Amino acid sequence: MEVIISENAGFCFGVKRAMKLAWDEVCKGDENGVYALGPLIHNKQAIEKFEENGLITVDNIENIKDDAKMIIRSHGVCKNVYDLAEEKKLTVVDTTCPFVKKIHNIVHDKFTEGYEIIVIGDSKHPEVMGINGWCDNSATIIKTVEEAEKFKALSGRKYCLVAQTTMNLKIYGEIVEILKNKIEDIEINNTICSATKARQEAAAKLAKDVDCMIVIGGKHSSNTQKLAGICENICPTFAVETVSDINSEEIKQYKTVGITAGASTPDWIINEIVNYIKGL
Ligand code: SF4
Known part of the structure; x- marks a missing residue:
């Protein structure tokens, strides 16, 4: 293997x-x-x-x-x-993270200047909750294309848009296109982190070349879940937290196994899993 x-x-x-x-x-x-x-x-x-x-x-x-x-x-x-x-x-x-701090500063400055704030992201994610706290929790938080379609802009208001750093780039792009048609005065800040983008692109590229993918990361990690979602669309994908989550009989069916891991997965867990699979 x-x-x-x-x-x-x-x-x-x-x-x-x-x-x-x-x-x-x-x-x-x-x-x-x-x-x-x-x-x-x-x-x-x-x-x-x-x-x-x-x-x-x-x-x-x-x-x-x-x-x-x-x-x-x-x-x-x-x-x-x-x-x-x-x-x-x-x-x-x-x-x-300095990239998150940058979002806080944008939101705080623009809110102080009188802008309405839009955050593209998950309202329940701690990063988004933190961002919202820099504009008195007044932000409109949009997670899906459907939510963007339902959005009604306040007339005569200026808007400032930021994104959760781990937002899926494709969904972000679709939401921005919808909002641009609904809001006359909107300042768009693509604050998706390049680390996330690079990880997602590398995982998608690898998923095309292997028989299955293993995505390692915490069950509550949003960026790990998103990585798994991207790989699932390309090849059979298994999301695991540790070695004990691996179904070895299932993995043994595959000749080439690709491995990626979320932003919060330590190297020692990745190495443990790589060694385990190599030993199958
Ligand atoms: S993914 Fe990492 S580098 Fe990017 S914003 Fe989050 S913590 Fe910072």
């Missing part, structure tokens, strides 16, 4: 940076505790490693002790989290 690993599989620049910053802080420790506001990344196994070394994950800033250290993950957070952190005298370790 031949195993081919896709280019750009696994940690992207932003996650690599965030994990390094977070790991350094966890190792340094803090007498009042080191907290992560929300799971650091969408990868259960990686989070377990951090928590074994003292990181405490909480969902709400209110659950963080005053004067403690708080890590903001790469997805970024709303503006009010920074305000609350100041009130609680927290030491903030901000690992927000």
Whole structure:
């Protein structure tokens, strides 16, 4: 069996940076505790490693002790989290990806200038919730072509559009075309991250050359799910989190296996799976 690993599989620049910053802080420790506001990344196994070394994950800033250290993950957070952190005298370790921070700045500046904000993305994704928090949670969030078709623009208003960094490029393009016809004054910022695009394109290219694809990543990782969706349209695809999710009998039917992984999948998990499949 031949195993081919896709280019750009696994940690992207932003996650690599965030994990390094977070790991350094966890190792340094803090007498009042080191907290992560929300799971650091969408990868259960990686989070377990951090928590074994003292990181405490909480969902709400209110659950963080005053004067403690708080890590903001790469997805970024709303503006009010920074305000609350100041009130609680927290030491903030901000690992927000610079590409996400750029979206916060665009949204905050344009909202302050009086623009209506549109975010193309998933309203339930923490990155989008964070972005929305930079315009007083007033953004219109559009995820599908159907939602774009239903959208009604306010007359005489200026709009500023941004996208969730992991948005599917094709759906983004379709939504933008619809909105351009509905809104006279719209400033479009394609904020889809190039890491995502490169990973998606490399996975699609590889899927054409292999008999099946294995997509490795957390079950709750949006970019992993999107990768799996792209590959599924081309060849039989299996989304797995760890070696234990692999159905070896099924995989054995294939001669060439392609492997890709979401942005939050550590190298050690990819290597474990590659070695396992090579051994089949
Ligand atoms: S996918 Fe892009 S935007 Fe998201 S963390 Fe990685 S580098 Fe940053």
